[in-house]
Amino acid sequence: MEAISRDLTYGGERLKFFNVGEPFSLSVSEFEVRWKEVDNVWVQFGTTKTLKKDNGWTKSYDCRFKKRHASSSKKPDVPADKRRKTSLRDSSLCNAQITVMLKNGVVTIRKTNPSSPDHTHDIKASDILKVPSTVVNFVETEAYKGYRAPAIKNVTQDQFKDKEVGVQYLSFKSVINTQRKVRGGLDAPFIGVSGLEEDVKDSLEWLKSNGYNVEGFEGSGYRGFAFAAEENLEALRKSGHLTIMDSTHKTNKHSWKLYTLFIRDAFGSWLSGGHFFVSGEEQYIVAKGLQVIKRWARRWQPRYFLIDQSAIEENAVNYAFRGIEVGEQNVAIFYCTWHCRRTLQRQLESFGRGYDLMLQAMYKTTRTGCEQLIHQAIARLPLEPKKTYIRRYWLGNTEKWAMWSRQHSPLLLQVTSTSPVESYHAVLKRKGDASFGLIGACMITHNADREYFDRATRVALDFRTKSISEARDYPFLLGFPNPVQSLLLDEILGFQKRLEEGKPMPDNVGLDCNCQFFRRYLLPCRHLLHCDLAGDFITDENWAAFRNMFEESGFDVYVSRMRVAIEQEEDPQQMEIEEQRLEFYAVIEEAREHWFALEATFRQNGDAEPLRNLIARIRDAAVPRAV
Numbered sequence: 001m002e003a004i005s006r007d008l009t010y011g012g013e014r015l016k017f018f019n020v021g022e023p024f025s026l027s028v029s030e031f032e033v034r035w036k037e038v039d040n041v042w043v044q045f046g047t048t049k050t051l052k053k054d055n056g057w058t059k060s061y062d063c064r065f066k067k068r069h070a071s072s073s074k075k076p077d078v079p080a081d082k083r084r085k086t087s088l089r090d091s092s093l094c095n096a097q098i099t100v101m102l103k104n105g106v107v108t109i110r111k112t113n114p115s116s117p118d119h120t121h122d123i124k125a126s127d128i129l130k131v132p133s134t135v136v137n138f139v140e141t142e143a144y145k146g147y148r149a150p151a152i153k154n155v156t157q158d159q160f161k162d163k164e165v166g167v168q169y170l171s172f173k174s175v176i177n178t179q180r181k182v183r184g185g186l187d188a189p190f191i192g193v194s195g196l197e198e199d200v201k202d203s204l205e206w207l208k209s210n211g212y213n214v215e216g217f218e219g220s221g222y223r224g225f226a227f228a229a230e231e232n233l234e235a236l237r238k239s240g241h242l243t244i245m246d247s248t249h250k251t252n253k254h255s256w257k258l259y260t261l262f263i264r265d266a267f268g269s270w271l272s273g274g275h276f277f278v279s280g281e282e283q284y285i286v287a288k289g290l291q292v293i294k295r296w297a298r299r300w301q302p303r304y305f306l307i308d309q310s311a312i313e314e315n316a317v318n319y320a321f322r323g324i325e326v327g328e329q330n331v332a333i334f335y336c337t338w339h340c341r342r343t344l345q346r347q348l349e350s351f352g353r354g355y356d357l358m359l360q361a362m363y364k365t366t367r368t369g370c371e372q373l374i375h376q377a378i379a380r381l382p383l384e385p386k387k388t389y390i391r392r393y394w395l396g397n398t399e400k401w402a403m404w405s406r407q408h409s410p411l412l413l414q415v416t417s418t419s420p421v422e423s424y425h426a427v428l429k430r431k432g433d434a435s436f437g438l439i440g441a442c443m444i445t446h447n448a449d450r451e452y453f454d455r456a457t458r459v460a461l462d463f464r465t466k467s468i469s470e471a472r473d474y475p476f477l478l479g480f481p482n483p484v485q486s487l488l489l490d491e492i493l494g495f496q497k498r499l500e501e502g503k504p505m506p507d508n509v510g511l512d513c514n515c516q517f518f519r520r521y522l523l524p525c526r527h528l529l530h531c532d533l534a535g536d537f538i539t540d541e542n543w544a545a546f547r548n549m550f551e552e553s554g555f556d557v558y559v560s561r562m563r564v565a566i567e568q569e570e571d572p573q574q575m576e577i578e579e580q581r582l583e584f585y586a587v588i589e590e591a592r593e594h595w596f597a598l599e600a601t602f603r604q605n606g607d608a609e610p611l612r613n614l615i616a617r618i619r620d621a622a623v624p625r626a627v
Helices: 012-018 028-035 123-129 133-143 149-159 172-183 196-209 230-239 283-296 311-320 337-351 353-362 367-380 384-393 395-401 410-414 419-431 438-465 482-500 516-521 526-531 540-548 554-560 572-605 609-622
Strands: 024-027 042-051 056-063 087-089 097-103 106-111 213-219 222-228 242-248 257-264 270-278 304-307 332-335 466-468
Touching (some): 123 438, 149 172, 149 438, 196 213, 196 222, 196 438, 230 257, 242 311, 257 283, 257 419, 270 438, 283 311, 438 482
Parallel strands (some): 304 332
Antiparallel strands (some): 042 056, 056 097, 242 257, 257 270
16 A cells, blocks of 8 residues: 555544544434545445344444455456456455444444554545545535536535545546436537637636636737646646647637647656647747746656647747757657558558558668668659659658657657547547637636546556456566556467467567567567466566566656667758758648638638639749749
8 A cells, every 4th residue: 555645634523533543422413414524435344233222223334445345257258359458456455444333322433343453545545536425415416506517516626625525536527427417417518708809818817717827929920828727737847758749620619729738647647738729820829839838837848749740830849949059958859650651641552562661661660771661662652753752751851750760768669649639639629619719618628637637646546556357367467557467468468379379489588579569668578478488587576676667656667768869960951951841841831721711711701812812922932933
């Protein structure tokens, strides 16, 4: 139970019911009120014993962290690779027990045995695991009044703010589930006012009233505002070494784009580090949003940014984080592998072998091998425009999209795409609507953030207190964090499949492997497990060393486990060419965004003149003039 905190000052009057010292008594009416504040700590075991002569009863309770009953077992006839991975909480994490007895109208609470131990954790851990009934009952009462989930949670926190009853651990999901149970759910859209200026003003006021840092900015014909709560900024400071940035649209009726910064914490949970809305995608206005959040999170020192193939986002990061020239850490930018694959598929899939070679180049682990495959792909392409396309857009920047440049960092090998933030944006779109005002989009974002942080709190508790059910069959898994156990189980199943297929034992001579899993996680893979078939390759000391990797910092261990990369001297002329190319790409993206806006206006009023004017201006700029 080392992972569970021991804050013995938290709990107030509830502590009397938590660690029961001497037996104490209270009236039935007082017990009915007070017990609802601590029923999340205790769970009854056994049956209620009736005391007929004394008109009462006796009940025995275990701490909720003790598992008296064994977890259900897996069905033996299900194939291992199709078996569902489940987690179970370790048994006997806490052996505290009490007995409650009603006798002649008086309730007495005592330890079941005088020698019974106290809790091995504090009452805060019990509140994280389950919120007491007094809070749940209040939520149900408010839900019957028809309020929305955020309002219910806020009024609940206000109601219990002076009582230490775990209301700060009440999750939005619990409120929503209670609301659906008693009223079937509410789905009234947050439309807001019709005017943009008033909508922006209302949004900023609402964010400030909910404890957010808020700041507006404008420039280059665009405007926007950034917002982040203190817990967003703290997550960014602690775990912003690798930051994912992406934008999404159709969250509000004004067509403002929402940018989100996303990070992974030490327990493997993805959290937002801040947001900003912008009226249009333009590199300087996006950079201003980044600069605002950078100023708020003063100790945030990102080393890597992961983005899609957007020149606007890349230039914005370069403007906001100038690197060594201003005394800061250099920031490396990598492209999402999923977006790169989609781009290659769109451009080259019909060319067969040339397309396959480019995909192989993406996952080659050496720069030389990557560039050789690109040259082979160029040679196999039948059309000169496609050959030029590869040389211009892919050959000169392999360090941004190919995996050879990420081999030094297990963290970069684990996180290769922007999928986490895109999943977050999908939640916003599922719960919001394009007809909402900016204030509605802010509320939806606020709710989503609370859900993610609530889930992260639970994941942090389960990180070391839960074990997968298969750990009973593979004792060496015990002691690893719960998510790591799931990763190792996949490798165990892979090792068993190797045996079924009759594959030979690998020729590894040490606890090192070039497979993708080992390079990502630095943990025993299916090949090393195969070498340990006789049980003499991976010793108990080796397993202890692997477990100790996560002892202090969880998944943040992969931030420091880097291999030294040899820096090559940059050609100043090549650097200037690269900067100008990025500027050109950004201008093209901005022109495309402007076209889409004019096209939407044309569909409303039928006036095609602005579209023709834009085409003419672009053609005039593109056609070289005779001297």
